[in-house]
Amino acid sequence: MVQLTQSLEDYLEAIFIIGQTKKVVRVKNLMDYFDYKVSSVNHAIKLLSEMDLIEHEKYGYIELTDKGRDTAGKLYEKHKSLSRFFINILDIDEKTATEDACAVEHHLHKQTYQSWYQLLQYMEKTGDGKTFVKNFKKFLKKT
Numbered sequence: 001m002v003q004l005t006q007s008l009e010d011y012l013e014a015i016f017i018i019g020q021t022k023k024v025v026r027v028k029n030l031m032d033y034f035d036y037k038v039s040s041v042n043h044a045i046k047l048l049s050e051m052d053l054i055e056h057e058k059y060g061y062i063e064l065t066d067k068g069r070d071t072a073g074k075l076y077e078k079h080k081s082l083s084r085f086f087i088n089i090l091d092i093d094e095k096t097a098t099e100d101a102c103a104v105e106h107h108l109h110k111q112t113y114q115s116w117y118q119l120l121q122y123m124e125k126t127g128d129g130k131t132f133v134k135n136f137k138k139f140l141k142k143t
């Protein structure tokens with residue numbers, strides 16, 4: 001049985017992201033997105049298809065199945081929320097925050113992510129995030 005690896009999660013998320021701006025997703029789009037060779041992309045597409053996360057006819061479009069769309073949507077939301085936390089709460093620049101979110105998102109346990117996400121929601125909804133950033137910057141200047 002094929003397991004959803006970090007690399008396959010990245011492909012699934014990329015298909016989801018590309019699909020938001022283009023009518024259809026093709027192998028070429030993924031090659032451009034990752035700057036990978038066709039053989040690497042085709043291998044990943046084959047595995048994602050075997051997992052029933054995508055549908056793909058040879059030389060055709062790549063479409064997320066319902067299961068794939070649900071999984072990709074959750075991965076994308078995790079990535080976006082981590083980026084938001086790094087940018088808005090920790091005051092990290094966008095490029096670094098995006099790179100770090102991509103690295104971290106694959107390694108958080110489900111329980112850790114859920115608790116962390118609740119903290120983010122609390123900080124954003126109560127405004128405590130802005131207070132934290134302001135106080136954190138003051139603290140950094142003193143150290």
